[in-house]
Amino acid sequence: MMGFPIKAKASLVICCTFAVLSAACSSQERVEKLSSGPSFRNKLPPAYYTQSTLDIPANLNDRYFADKGAWSQVYTDLWAHLEIGAAALYSGITLPSNEIVVAVLDTGVDTDHEDLVGRMWVNPREIPSDRYNNSVDDDQNGFVDDFVGWDWVNNTNNPSDDNGHGTHVAGTIAAIGGNGKGIVGVAPFVRIMPLKVCSYDGACESSDIRDAILYANRNGAKVINLSLGGPDDGPEGQAFNSVIEQVSKAGTLVVTSAGNDAMDVGEYSPANSTYAMPVAAHRSDGRICGFSNFGWKLDVSAGGCGEKNGQDVGAMISANSKKCGSLGDQYCAVRTAIGEKYSLKYGTSMSTPHISGLAALVWSLNPQATPLQIRQTVLKTAVKANADNKNVDFGFGKASAVDAARIALEAPGIKITSPFHGAISNQHLLKLRIEAQSPVAWELRAVSVQDGDANLQLTAGDLIATGTVSAATNVDLSELYLPAQAGSYLIVLKAQVSGESYFDTALVRR
Amino acid sequence: MGLRFTWVVTTLSLSLLSFAFGSEGFVELDSKFLHVNPRVIRAKQDRPHAVWAKMHTRDIKRVSAILKQALADQKDISVEIESFYRETGEVRLIIRNQSRESKESATLRIEEALKKNKNISLVGRRRIFRITEMRNEEHRKNSSKVAE
Numbered sequence: 056m057m058g059f060p061i062k063a064k065a066s067l068v069i070c071c072t073f074a075v076l077s078a079a080c081s082s083q084e085r086v087e088k089l090s091s092g093p094s095f096r097n098k099l100p101p102a103y104y105t106q107s108t109l110d111i112p113a114n115l116n117d118r119y120f121a122d123k124g125a126w127s128q129v130y131t132d133l134w135a136h137l138e139i140g141a142a143a144l145y146s147g148i149t150l151p152s153n154e155i156v157v158a159v160l161d162t163g164v165d166t167d168h169e170d171l172v173g174r175m176w177v178n179p180r181e182i183p184s185d186r187y188n189n190s191v192d193d194d195q196n197g198f199v200d201d202f203v204g205w206d207w208v209n210n211t212n213n214p215s216d217d218n219g220h221g222t223h224v225a226g227t228i229a230a231i232g233g234n235g236k237g238i239v240g241v242a243p244f245v246r247i248m249p250l251k252v253c254s255y256d257g258a259c260e261s262s263d264i265r266d267a268i269l270y271a272n273r274n275g276a277k278v279i280n281l282s283l284g285g286p287d288d289g290p291e292g293q294a295f296n297s298v299i300e301q302v303s304k305a306g307t308l309v310v311t312s313a314g315n316d317a318m319d320v321g322e323y324s325p326a327n328s329t330y331a332m333p334v335a336a337h338r339s340d341g342r343i344c345g346f347s348n349f350g351w352k353l354d355v356s357a358g359g360c361g362e363k364n365g366q367d368v369g370a371m372i373s374a375n376s377k378k379c380g381s382l383g384d385q386y387c388a389v390r391t392a393i394g395e396k397y398s399l400k401y402g403t404s405m406s407t408p409h410i411s412g413l414a415a416l417v418w419s420l421n422p423q424a425t426p427l428q429i430r431q432t433v434l435k436t437a438v439k440a441n442a443d444n445k446n447v448d449f450g451f452g453k454a455s456a457v458d459a460a461r462i463a464l465e466a467p468g469i470k471i472t473s474p475f476h477g478a479i480s481n482q483h484l485l486k487l488r489i490e491a492q493s494p495v496a497w498e499l500r501a502v503s504v505q506d507g508d509a510n511l512q513l514t515a516g517d518l519i520a521t522g523t524v525s526a527a528t529n530v531d532l533s534e535l536y537l538p539a540q541a542g543s544y545l546i547v548l549k550a551q552v553s554g555e556s557y558f559d560t561a562l563v564r565r
Numbered sequence: 566m567g568l569r570f571t572w573v574v575t576t577l578s579l580s581l582l583s584f585a586f587g588s589e590g591f592v593e594l595d596s597k598f599l600h601v602n603p604r605v606i607r608a609k610q611d612r613p614h615a616v617w618a619k620m621h622t623r624d625i626k627r628v629s630a631i632l633k634q635a636l637a638d639q640k641d642i643s644v645e646i647e648s649f650y651r652e653t654g655e656v657r658l659i660i661r662n663q664s665r666e667s668k669e670s671a672t673l674r675i676e677e678a679l680k681k682n683k684n685i686s687l688v689g690r691r692r693i694f695r696i697t698e699m700r701n702e703e704h705r706k707n708s709s710k711v712a713e
Contacts, residue, residue, distance in 0.1 A: 161696065162696065218696075220696045220698055223698075253695075253696055256648065257695050257696040257698070258648065258657075258693045258694075258695060259693065259694045259695065259696065260693055260694075261693070261694055264694065282696060282697055282698070283694045283695060283696045283697055284694050284695070284697055285693070285694040285695060312697040313697075314697055315697050315698075315699050324694075325694075344699075346699055360699065367699070369699075400698050400699075401698070401699045402697050402698040402699040403697045404696055404697040404698040405698070407697075
């Protein structure tokens with residue numbers, strides 16, 4: 056599990072015999088000791104460990120996979136997963152042991168759930184006892200006995216789920232495939248790092264979320280799933296922008312829900328953070344869910360609600376927490392048609408983990424990629440909503456796993472890092488970030504956006520600048536020459552590699 | 566106000582379409598147009614804002630009475646109690662602005678009114694995000710607003 060070494064060095068055995076380690080041990084020895092040998096495993100509850108490789112059968116026999124009508128609906132039970140096409144990539148193979156860790160910042164996770172058991176991240180630097188703690192902060196990270204994550208709401212090391220939302224999200228990402236039970240996740244080979252930042256009623260303090268984002272990054276999470284948010288009121292949004300930029304540059308991709316307020320995602324935090332990846336929700340019939348936030352900041356869309364008589368309805372089935380409803384039925388309604396172990400929900404909370412899972416899947420194919428490159432790969436391969444490149448409801452389109460996997464190795468990373476959104480002058484300093492492994496030709500355009508525009512061709516508009524780079528490069532342009540006419544413009548950065556085009560955009564006003 | 570504004574936009578839109586197609590022509594409403602505009606209107610008109618306050622009571626029955634008294638003079642603004650924590654006396658208020666006033670201005674107005682009440686201390690604008698799961702109640706609420 057988690058790459059634990061088979062052998063512990065003799066010196067370690069001598070110097071590190073006791074659970075509370077002597078000061079004579081070097082930090083490296085302490086880490087190796089803490090994470091090695093059967094004594095460590097025996098002290099972990101069985102739910103937390105499993106084999107290092109994962110065999111997923113070719114014919115997935117999970118109850119709701121490829122079946123339909125579980126709640127009398129006409130479409131497939133796991134329709135959003137099948138739409139992405141992830142199962143076609145991984146079924147029937149033995150996956151590599153370089154497991155990607157996905158942090159789920161949410162209401163907690165039911166780590167004992169039949170479809171998640173054994174798939175939790177374990178902190179190898181923390182010593183648990185038979186009672187799950189030894190009351191020592193072994194890794195000195197400020198969190199005592201955080202061996203399976205942390206609960207910021209109750210300030211404990213047990214991030215269990217008293218709502219059901221976090222377990223639902225985790226199931227969409229990583230539910231076990233081929234176990235004959237329930238569902239299968241978009242990336243069933245990843246590890247879930249459960250970080251509880253939201254209370255039983257679904258409220259999440261922004262300071263806790265920021266702390267947990269930093270925790271996830273420092274503890275090795277490659278992807279952070281944020282199925283939460285709220286309208287941006289200024290300083291808070293800037294604080295999120297800063298934290299997300301920090302972890303993004305340190306190797307972690309933050310995937311956020313676009314929000315359910317039918318408002319401009321550019322005014323919704325943390326989805327509007329420059330380095331975040333906001334995800335819209337569309338229905339089982341392919342149309343956008345009516346509640347899904349919209350706007351030019353959107354990156355991509357995934358399934359997030361069903362359709363019945365023209366209305367958005369709950370149609371996303373995933374794992375349910377055994378504590379669901381324990382603190383009030385209004386926070387967790389169990390649908391008897393599918394029992395208590397699984398539940399139906401809807402919202403951009405449900406579309407977001409599909410993209411987190413897809414990002415983890417792509418990353419497992421290209422472990423050396425940066426967060427920016429993973430993001431670009433997912434955007435580049437999304438199925439466009441129409442002939443235009445970008446759409447106000449779907450962003451770059453509906454995510455697709457097969458194409459993302461195909462180009463995972465060669466995608467460059469491109470990003471307009473400044474300006475982001477809002478009013479700017481012609482003298483605004485323009486900053487780009489381009490990560491390339493081969494020569495990349497880039498160009499920058501300003502496309503006029505009229506009120507009510509739903510779709511845009513990103514290759515139209517006035518050309519601002521061009522260039523070529525062949526390695527990771529920051530490009531600073533001293534002035535941004537927008538067209539003279541006042542109005543809203545979409546700044547479009549386009550890069551071309553091997554005949555393929557990649558885009559990033561920022562909406563500005565002058 | 567929201568209803569009137571929506572009505573004006575819709576009427577104007579239909580007038581423009583009628584003009585474009587002629588009074589006897591076939592008028593086909595663009596579903597994209599109808600889809601986008603209510604969302605834009607809603608985003609501009611009905612964005613709630615939140616304020617945290619601490620009530621000097623832990624009696625939930627008194628909370629509403631104190632708030633009603635404190636905000637009796639405020640026009641065009643409705644305040645809902647989203648959550649009340651009995652242990653700490655903290656209350657999160659959701660402010661809905663039904664006027665053309667900006668949300669910042671409306672929030673300041675509410676904060677000033679709350680400050681004047683001796684039973685209330687402002688905690689500030691501690692931001693609470695929410696999980697982005699739709700619930701039936703929320704959906705009904707949103708749908709009715711969009712359809713107004």
